Amino acid sequence: MFTTGAESLLLQAREIRDEELGKLCTRVCALLRKEDWGPDALDALRRLFLIVSATKYSRRLEKPCVALLQTTLCSPTCPEQLQLLCAAVLREMSPSDSLSLSCDHIQNTRQLGLVASVLLAQGDQQQVRSLGQRVLKVLESRQPEGPSLRHLLPVVSKVTSLAPDALHEEQTRALSKRLGDWLRYASVQQGVAHSSGGFFSTPRARQLGPVTEVDGAVATDFFTVLSTGQRFTEDQWLNVQAFSMLRAWLLDSEPGGSGAPDADDKSELEGSTRSVLSATSTASHLLPPQEWLREKAFEYCQRLLEQSNRRALRKADSDLQKACLVEAVLVLDVLCRQDPSFLYRTLSCLKALHTRLRGDPAWVRALLPVAQFFLHHGEAAAVDAEAVYQHLFTRIPAEHFHSPMLAFEFVQFCRDSLPLFGRNLGVLRTSFPNLFKFLAWNSPPLTSDFVALLPSLVDAGTAVEMLHLLLDLPCLTAALDLQLRSLQAASERPPWDVSIRAPGCLEAFRDSQAQGLFQHLLRAQASGTVERLTPLYRLLQPLAGCARVVQCAEAVPTLLWAFFSAVTQIADGALASELALLLLERSDSLYQAPGYEAGVHRVLSSQFPALCKLHPPLVVEHAKELLEFVGGPRGGGHVLTSVVWAIGEYLSVSWDRRCTVEQINNFFEALEALLFEVTQSRPSTTLPKCPPQVITVLMTTLTKLASRSQDLIPRVSLLLSKMRSLAQSPARGSMPGEEDAGAVRTRATELLNLLKMPSVAQFVFTPSVEVSEPRYHRDTNTALPLVLRTVSRLVEREAGLLPG
Amino acid sequence: MVHVFLIHTLRATKAEEGLCRVLYSCFFGTENSPNDPQPHGAERDRLLRKEQILAVARPSLNQQPQSSDDPVRLHESPCGAFRLTAGDPFQEPRTVVWLGVLSLGFALVLNAHENLLLAEGTLRLLARLLLEHLRLLVPTANLLLRADCIEGILARFLPHGQLLFLNDQFVQGLEKEFSAAWTR
Numbered sequence: 003m004f005t006t007g008a009e010s011l012l013l014q015a016r017e018i019r020d021e022e023l024g025k026l027c028t029r030v031c032a033l034l035r036k037e038d039w040g041p042d043a044l045d046a047l048r049r050l051f052l053i054v055s056a057t058k059y060s061r062r063l064e065k066p067c068v069a070l071l072q073t074t075l076c077s078p079t080c081p082e083q084l085q086l087l088c089a090a091v092l093r094e095m096s097p098s099d100s101l102s103l104s105c106d107h108i109q110n111t112r113q114l115g116l117v118a119s120v121l122l123a124q125g126d127q128q129q130v131r132s133l134g135q136r137v138l139k140v141l142e143s144r145q146p147e148g149p150s151l152r153h154l155l156p157v158v159s160k161v162t163s164l165a166p167d168a169l170h171e172e173q174t175r176a177l178s179k180r181l182g183d184w185l186r187y188a189s190v191q192q193g194v195a196h197s198s199g200g201f202f203s204t205p206r207a208r209q210l211g212p213v214t215e216v217d218g219a220v221a222t223d224f225f226t227v228l229s230t231g232q233r234f235t236e237d238q239w240l241n242v243q244a245f246s247m248l249r250a251w252l253l254d255s256e257p258g259g260s261g262a263p264d265a266d267d268k269s270e271l272e273g274s275t276r277s278v279l280s281a282t283s284t285a286s287h288l289l290p291p292q293e294w295l296r297e298k299a300f301e302y303c304q305r306l307l308e309q310s311n312r313r314a315l316r317k318a319d320s321d322l323q324k325a326c327l328v329e330a331v332l333v334l335d336v337l338c339r340q341d342p343s344f345l346y347r348t349l350s351c352l353k354a355l356h357t358r359l360r361g362d363p364a365w366v367r368a369l370l371p372v373a374q375f376f377l378h379h380g381e382a383a384a385v386d387a388e389a390v391y392q393h394l395f396t397r398i399p400a401e402h403f404h405s406p407m408l409a410f411e412f413v414q415f416c417r418d419s420l421p422l423f424g425r426n427l428g429v430l431r432t433s434f435p436n437l438f439k440f441l442a443w444n445s446p447p448l449t450s451d452f453v454a455l456l457p458s459l460v461d462a463g464t465a466v467e468m469l470h471l472l473l474d475l476p477c478l479t480a481a482l483d484l485q486l487r488s489l490q491a492a493s494e495r496p497p498w499d500v501s502i503r504a505p506g507c508l509e510a511f512r513d514s515q516a517q518g519l520f521q522h523l524l525r526a527q528a529s530g531t532v533e534r535l536t537p538l539y540r541l542l543q544p545l546a547g548c549a550r551v552v553q554c555a556e557a558v559p560t561l562l563w564a565f566f567s568a569v570t571q572i573a574d575g576a577l578a579s580e581l582a583l584l585l586l587e588r589s590d591s592l593y594q595a596p597g598y599e600a601g602v603h604r605v606l607s608s609q610f611p612a613l614c615k616l617h618p619p620l621v622v623e624h625a626k627e628l629l630e631f632v633g634g635p636r637g638g639g640h641v642l643t644s645v646v647w648a649i650g651e652y653l654s655v656s657w658d659r660r661c662t663v664e665q666i667n668n669f670f671e672a673l674e675a676l677l678f679e680v681t682q683s684r685p686s687t688t689l690p691k692c693p694p695q696v697i698t699v700l701m702t703t704l705t706k707l708a709s710r711s712q713d714l715i716p717r718v719s720l721l722l723s724k725m726r727s728l729a730q731s732p733a734r735g736s737m738p739g740e741e742d743a744g745a746v747r748t749r750a751t752e753l754l755n756l757l758k759m760p761s762v763a764q765f766v767f768t769p770s771v772e773v774s775e776p777r778y779h780r781d782t783n784t785a786l787p788l789v790l791r792t793v794s795r796l797v798e799r800e801a802g803l804l805p806g
Numbered sequence: 807m808v809h810v811f812l813i814h815t816l817r818a819t820k821a822e823e824g825l826c827r828v829l830y831s832c833f834f835g836t837e838n839s840p841n842d843p844q845p846h847g848a849e850r851d852r853l854l855r856k857e858q859i860l861a862v863a864r865p866s867l868n869q870q871p872q873s874s875d876d877p878v879r880l881h882e883s884p885c886g887a888f889r890l891t892a893g894d895p896f897q898e899p900r901t902v903v904w905l906g907v908l909s910l911g912f913a914l915v916l917n918a919h920e921n922l923l924l925a926e927g928t929l930r931l932l933a934r935l936l937l938e939h940l941r942l943l944v945p946t947a948n949l950l951l952r953a954d955c956i957e958g959i960l961a962r963f964l965p966h967g968q969l970l971f972l973n974d975q976f977v978q979g980l981e982k983e984f985s986a987a988w989t990r
Contacts, residue, residue: 008948012827015950044954051953055831058856082987086957093833097851119966125836125851156968163807164835216973227971234979246970250807318927318974325923326971332921367923406886407903411922414889418919447888 015049015056026050027067034070039081047087054094065100068092072103075116082112089116096123105136114140115153118160127165134161134168142176152239159247162254174255175291181244181251182291182298188225188241193233213238216314216323226302228309228326230319248299249329252336255292296337300344303330303337307355324368331355331371338379345379352376360393363401367408369394370415377422391426395433396526403439404486406447413440413451420458431461432528434468439524442478443550445557452561457568464528465569466580470588472565473602474523474535476555477593480545481523481538484511510541539593546595555595562605570616578617583624585610586631589641607640614648619658621648625665632672639696646673646696650703654710654768666711673704674721681728694742698749701725705753709763719757726750755797762793808834808925808967809900810915811932811960813949814863816906829910829949830956831859834967837897861895862902862915883907883933885926889918905929907937924969931977935959939988958984 030050033043054061071088074080092101103121108114114137121133137157158177161168169177192210213221213231221229227242289297310327314320331352338345356372359365373394376387402408416430416437423430430437437459441448460468471478488511510516515537522533545551573581585606592599614621621628631645649669655661677700680692701722708714729746756763766789812831833855883905890900896915903925904913912933914925936942936959940949949956962980963970972980 008950009827011948011950012829048951048953052950055953058853058860060852083954083958086961087954090832090953090957095852097836115961115965119834122835122966123833153965156966159968160807160835160966228973230973230975232975234976242971242976243968246968316974318977321923321927322971322973325921325927328923329921329971406884407922407926410887410889444886447886450891451889 011052012056015053018053020062023053023061024064026053027064031064031067031070034074037077037079039079039084043084044087047084047091051087051091051094054091060095063095068095068098068100069102072101075103075120076108076113078110078113085113085116089120092120093123096120097125105133109140111140111150111153115157118157122157122160122164130161130165131168134158134165137161138169138173138177151236152243155240155243155247159250163250166254178251178255178295179291181248182295184237184240184244185248185295185302186224186298188237189235190221190225190229191235192231193235193238215309215312216316216319217312218315219312223305224301226305226309228306228319228323245302245329248302249333249336252296252299252333252340256340293341296341296344299333300337300347303334304351306330307351311358324365327365327368328371331368331375335371335375335378338375348375349379356390366398366402367411369398370411374415374419377419381424388426388429391429395429395436399433399436399439400524400526403443403482406444409440409444410447413437413448413455417451417455420455427458431459431464433526434459434464434528435471436526438471438475438478439482441557441561442475442554443482445554449557449560453564456561456564457571460565460568460572462572462574462577464530465573465577466584467528467530467532469565469569469581469584470532472558472561473588473592475558475561476546476551476595476598477535477538477542478523479551479554480542480548480593481511481520483545483548483550484508484542485524488512513541516541534591536591543594546593551595552597555598555601558598559601559605562602562609566605566609566612570612573613573616575617575619578613579620579623582610582613582620583627585613585641586627586645603640607644610641610644611648611651614652618652619660621652622658622661622665625653625669629668629672632669632676639693643693643695643699646699646703649673650699650706650767653707656768663711666707667714670704670707670711670714670717673700673707674717676700677704677721677725681725694745697725697746701746701749701753705757705763706767708757709760709767712760715757715760719754722750722754722757726754755794758797758800759793762789765789807917807920808914808964808969809837809896809917810834810859810862810913811964811967812859812863812913812915813936813956814911814913816909816911826860826863828859828863830953831856832957832960858895862890862913863911883930885929887922890915903929905933907933910942912936921969924971928964928969931972932959932963935963935981939984955988958988 026046026049030043030046033046054063071092075085075088075092077085092098092103101120101124103117105114105117105121108117118133118137121129134157137154141151141154141158190212192213194209210232213225213229215221216228216230225238225241227245229238231238306326307330310323310330312323314323334344334348334352338348352372352375356369356376359369359372373387373390376390380387398408398412420427437452437455441452488508511520519533519535519538522529522531523535523538569577569581589603589606592602628645628649632642632649652658653661653666653669677697680696680700704718704721708718726747729743729750756766810831810833813829815827815829836851836855885903885905887901887903890896890902892899899918901916901918901920901922902913903916903922904911905926906912912929914929916922916925936949936956939955939959940952942949962984963972963977
């Protein structure tokens with residue numbers, strides 16, 4: 003579809019030189035000047051448009067050319083095609099100082115619309131306002147049934163959205179009244195069809211009869227957007243346009259701006275007195291224009307709700323019914339916010355609507371605005387909307403996670419409605435497994451929304467379960483994929499379907515032993531239990547390379563960051579402990595999607611120390627598990643590095659009184675063994691070379707432990723000298739690279755120096771809590787850098803005295 | 807209310823190299839910055855608008871592509887939506903609805919809270935009309951030099967960015983009107 007020929011055309015247009023552009027302009031000028039509206043002009047204008055729009059940098063067109071484009075645009079004889087192109091070229095060049103276009107003398111509404119599109123692109127508020135005034139004047143001067151008013155209403159809508167103060171109050175009121183008339187009193191007869199007549203008969207106009215509903219029946223009430231016919235009259239067109247701009251108009255035309263607190267208070271007072279009157283609609287013709295429009299809008303929405311119940315004959319009409327239903331509910335929401343007297347009449351029919359919709363999966367997207375309506379107005383009407391939310395959160399995501407538009411709307415609904423949930427927030431929180439299905443299926447557009455949503459979803463009671471699910475998110479994607487496929491008939495699957503190539507996958511889904519695990523993974527609500535899903539990883543391995551799984555795996559690290567930043571705000575010691583252990587346990591128990599383990603390890607390695615900082619005693623409390631972790635087989639270096647660092651930092655009496663010398667000795671031995679293991683082993687294809695960070699952090703931690711249990715100092719000094727000589731020797735089996743070896747050497751030397759003064763070492767490695775006070779660093783007697791400098795000088799002096 | 811309508815190229819697979827080309831774009835009105843004390847130069851505003859369009863087109867490339875072997879079934883074409891936050895790239899938060907048909911992407915940039923069912927329906931309608939009237943399925947077709955046709959369709963079905971509730975008969979009526987005006 004986009005061939006290389008077109009690509010080269012685009013490049014040509016971008017690189018065209020000014021002289022060639024000048025020649026084209028001259029040609030265009032010549033053709034337009036003599037009003038030659040033929041195919042040459044069309045071709046030239048098309049090329050001109052392409053050149054002007056192809057590049058993001060402005061093109062200079064000569065003044066005569068621009069002037070001629072403007073004249074042609076306003077010319078009464080020029081065909082529409084050329085006028086559209088002139089408008090498009092002028093618009094592409096906007097904002098432009100050389101534009102002298104004015105809308106003041108144009109009578110033809112279609113042309114006025116075109117000129118408006120150019121003027122609106124200039125970005126000048128004053129021009130927008132004067133355009134609005136002009137258009138309104140034309141609207142007012144025409145007869146209501148006059149031709150082609152429909153070109154003007156969209157301009158009015160655009161003007162009020164760009165410049166809300168463009169229209170005066172009386173003008174707004176007058177237009178509101180007319181909008182109400184167009185909505186309610188459009189003709190219910192179809193338009194007149196003009197048949198040209200045969201050879202023997204005269205041309206005559208045929209009346210086509212009344213308009214019909216979408217299911218073919220004759221219309222039972224006034225005309226709406228869901229009324230069909232073969233031909234439409236002008237006022238029926240205006241009906242369609244009036245409804246299309248209704249919601250924006252209601253919001254923009256509210257005096258004092260939409261959502262102004264004064265307006266709400268005032269209307270509540272009026273609403274309570276008027277609720278008696280509004281029960282009868284005979285009083286409506288006495289209403290002021292704004293209230294008149296609201297009343298007509300209300301009747302229109304009620305009619306749409308009724309019309310949406312019909313079975314449309316055409317698919318396009320069926321889709322429109324859904325869109326109309328959504329719009330009707332949104333308009334009712336606005337009406338009830340502007341005038342609470344509508345609430346009483348609306349609630350009952352919306353409740354009935356909800357009952358009707360919830361049983362029909364085709365109408366699922368319409369449920370969201372209904373839920374939003376109850377969220378906005380449920381409190382005021384003392385309606386318990388909990389059943390609505392229960393259904394929304396427990397059923398919808400599980401059944402419709404695969405629909406990208408619904409997923410987007412659902413997540414937006416959650417985000418936007420967060421402040422309004424109130425006591426129903428619990429339902430949202432416990433439904434996180436269901437919400438994550440949207441995320442697992444289609445992560446790229448939803449990741450940022452979930453990052454914003456996570457702080458509200460995270461709860462101390464479900465944090466552990468949530469972390470497990472986040473770490474298993476790619477596995478969830480694979481499981482959802484299988485679930486979808488298993489629901490499809492075998493014949494519907496296309497030949498490239500993975501499940502046909504790897505039938506074992508689908509069988510696994512039906513395996514009775516794995517059933518329980520699959521059900522747990524695909525649960526709708528937080529269960530309060532945690533299951534080890536390791537058997538599923540193996541079963542779902544063939545799906546690990548799927549695009550969706552890979553996408554999800556890429557998104558998980560971001561979500562983990564968001565989760566941890568939220569959970570550290572609310573976690574107490576016990577939770578921090580639990581989460582830290584979870585990190586250790588899961589660091590080597592992950593679904594093997596490409597690149598997933600590395601990404602997750604990066605996050606986990608920075609979060610483990612953060613959790614320890616939150617609750618330092620956890621290192622001592624879980625010494626056993628940490629020893630196992632350090633001593634046992636492990637994967638990447640990141641997590642190990644941070645665990646070892648945390649041990650060095652927090653395994654001391656100052657953080658937890660229960661820390662014993664025996665514990666320190668045990669850790670020392672385990673870490674010493676680990677250090678020997680990583681430095682002695684030869685690098686092979688299966689065992690990657692040990693990064694120098696691991697070695698230095700091990701050395702530092704061993705030194706720290708030795709400073710706390712001083713019997714270990716000789717051992718660690720020996721160890722450090724060995725490391726230093728290993729780094730210097732040419733054999734350096736597992737320490738390639740001069741900088742790495744240099745870093746190890748330097749660190750070993752520093753540590754050895756410090757150990758020569760054990761009490762200083764203790765101070766440096768196990769600072770008391772007061773170290774974080776500024777006084778410690780300002781007071782020259784206690785400042786750490788001063789101490790270190792003194793120690794180094796003393797040691798060097800001492801080394802200078804010794805031979806060799 | 808639609809702010810921008812654009813047509814751009816899509817990559818068939820993520821691995822394929824190549825820039826995203828914006829083939830057509832139309833701004834309906836501009837964003838105002840009433841609080842901005844310094845009026846920007848006209849050129850800078852235009853440059854900003856073009857950059858904004860490019861910023862919209864890029865994320866659409868990451869969406870799931872359609873297999874090119876299937877016949878074009880518009881109601882099954884991949885469709886999606888994503889949110890643009892305030893300031894990136896438009897001043898106010900916007901929602902983008904996109905539709906992928908073979909190697910072309912159609913996108914509407916809307917206000918943050920719009921009727922997405924209507925937007926999706928309108929986008930599918932526009933895509934169908936453009937495919938038919940520009941005969942885009944023919945290999946030699948080219949929409950770069952057919953801007954008048956695109957403008958004509960937009961002027962009727964998305965006038966000034968207004969999403970319209972058009973039932974099937976209205977659409978047919980407008981289509982007939984358009985074909986009649988364009989037969990020359």
